[in-house]
Amino acid sequence: MHSNWRDCRAWYDEKLPMNTNSNEASKFYDICLSQLAGYYENHQFGGIVGSLTKMTSADPNFILGQCLKSGIELLGTNATLTSDTYQKSIQDLVAKSEALADQLTLREKLHVRAIQHLAKGDLPESVTVWEDILIDHPTDMMAVRMSAGVYFYLGDSIQMRDSIARILPKWNQRVPLFNYLYGYYAFGLTQTKELEKAGKHAKMGIEMNRQDGWACHAIAHVNEYASSPDKGIEFLLSTQKDWNYCDFIRGHNYWHLCLFYLEKQEYGNVLDILDNNEAFLDPKMSIDMINVSSLLSRLKLDGFNDKEYLRKKFDDLKKKFGDRIDQHGYMYSDFHMALIYSMVGSEQEKEMYTKSMEEFIGNESVGHFIRNLNDKLGRKIVKALFDYGEKNFDKSVDLLYPIRYELKKIGGSNAQRDIFNLILIDSCMRSKFEKHNRMGAGLLFERLAQRDSSPLTNRIADRFFVHDFYNNF
Numbered sequence: 001m002h003s004n005w006r007d008c009r010a011w012y013d014e015k016l017p018m019n020t021n022s023n024e025a026s027k028f029y030d031i032c033l034s035q036l037a038g039y040y041e042n043h044q045f046g047g048i049v050g051s052l053t054k055m056t057s058a059d060p061n062f063i064l065g066q067c068l069k070s071g072i073e074l075l076g077t078n079a080t081l082t083s084d085t086y087q088k089s090i091q092d093l094v095a096k097s098e099a100l101a102d103q104l105t106l107r108e109k110l111h112v113r114a115i116q117h118l119a120k121g122d123l124p125e126s127v128t129v130w131e132d133i134l135i136d137h138p139t140d141m142m143a144v145r146m147s148a149g150v151y152f153y154l155g156d157s158i159q160m161r162d163s164i165a166r167i168l169p170k171w172n173q174r175v176p177l178f179n180y181l182y183g184y185y186a187f188g189l190t191q192t193k194e195l196e197k198a199g200k201h202a203k204m205g206i207e208m209n210r211q212d213g214w215a216c217h218a219i220a221h222v223n224e225y226a227s228s229p230d231k232g233i234e235f236l237l238s239t240q241k242d243w244n245y246c247d248f249i250r251g252h253n254y255w256h257l258c259l260f261y262l263e264k265q266e267y268g269n270v271l272d273i274l275d276n277n278e279a280f281l282d283p284k285m286s287i288d289m290i291n292v293s294s295l296l297s298r299l300k301l302d303g304f305n306d307k308e309y310l311r312k313k314f315d316d317l318k319k320k321f322g323d324r325i326d327q328h329g330y331m332y333s334d335f336h337m338a339l340i341y342s343m344v345g346s347e348q349e350k351e352m353y354t355k356s357m358e359e360f361i362g363n364e365s366v367g368h369f370i371r372n373l374n375d376k377l378g379r380k381i382v383k384a385l386f387d388y389g390e391k392n393f394d395k396s397v398d399l400l401y402p403i404r405y406e407l408k409k410i411g412g413s414n415a416q417r418d419i420f421n422l423i424l425i426d427s428c429m430r431s432k433f434e435k436h437n438r439m440g441a442g443l444l445f446e447r448l449a450q451r452d453s454s455p456l457t458n459r460i461a462d463r464f465f466v467h468d469f470y471n472n473f
């Protein structure tokens with residue numbers, strides 16, 4: 001694990017100079033970057049928030065440090081997109097960088113530009129700038145990690161994979177944080193379904209650092225897409241003590257463990273995690289909300305019959321994240337909020353959610369890209385989820401079926417977006433229209449072709465007697 005924190009000279013020697021003369025600020029930049037790269041909190045320095053504060057206090061004019069702080073905040077929550085206070089802090093960063101322009105390298109100026117785009121929700125523009133930096137500075141970990149994060153939000157799996165492939169040969173064991181590139185590359189490969197290669201690279205990352213929670217996560221994805229729940233459970237349980245170290249991916253790895261248990265219909269193990277694991281019992285981060293919302297929905301879709309249990313869990317989640325009802329932006333996060341309201345939201349709450357989404361779409365202070373995505377896809381998804389919750393299955397089909405191949409654009413992983421496939425199949429089969437039923441049968445066959453050894457898929461097929469059903473048409 002990297003801990004020989006780099007001072008001003010060390011960054012300069014790596015051809016990554018920064019506009020600070022403070023060795024303390026330089027070292028804290030490294031400490032913050034390491035936590036971002038490795039998905040963990042360094043509690044010795046107050047975690048990521050504490051170390052960001054120490055870094056900016058050590059040198060308030062440290063531009064790249066400010067960019068890193070903003071980047072972490074912008075990727076962490078979409079509340080920043082419409083917050084006047086937050087947008088003002090970005091304007092201050094830009095003004096400061098202009099005032100210090102003669103001290104800054106082109107690389108530092110480009111980082112500021114990328115942050116400006118990200119703060120508007122213009123994700124493609126921001127990642128274009130970070131990729132530009134990587135052409136001349138392939139070992140700039142902030143550009144690497146921010147690009148990977150943005151590609152994830154864009155659902156750009158090919159770009160996510162290739163972005164790492166382009167720079168990997170330029171790194172070596174002597175460059176700190178080198179090991180994490182293998183996990184990033186492996187995850188990109190899982191999203192393009194290159195599972196064997198993905199597993200190989202993830203294992204290389206883990207061999208260099210057992211506590212690489214993201215590389216472990218990539219192996220969970222390999223087993224998820226290969227429909228190998230037994231292998232997935234065995235791997236996650238045998239490495240649990242290692243990835244448990246990673247505060248920012250730990251809860252999500254437990255979510256993957258739950259998906260494997262769900263495949264095998266081992267509800268007891270799923271409930272044990274839901275009822276006892278901190279990230280599920282007391283969710284705090286957006287990713288926690290996404291994990292819980294998705295898992296409860298999957299239990300419901302699989303026919304788990306304790307409706308009161310699910311209702312109570314959904315209600316708890318709604319209370320916990322209720323103050324975010326008017327926050328919109330990154331859609332893969334937003335639709336998990338909409339999922340909560342579709343399951344246990346009142347009419348008034350659903351109206352509030354829809355109204356605030358419309359206001360977001362019309363808010364011209366936010367960038368065009370993210371508003372356009374919400375306009376073209378977000379509206380339909382939210383309406384479809386609300387229709388599903390109200391048992392208007394035919395309406396849900398009419399909205400979701402035509403856009404099913406576009407859903408990648410909302411971001412997240414194939415495993416996370418699979419909830420849409422499950423909802424669409426369920427809606428098709430429960431719709432009053434026979435044509436929808438036939439469409440559902442087709443979607444199930446499509447799923448069986450991709451996951452022929454998935455017990456969950458076979459359970460859905462059995463529940464709807466799809467084979468007999470399909471033969472009758």
Ligand SMILES: [Fe+2]
Pocket residue numbers: 217221252256413415
């Ligand atoms: Fe995942």
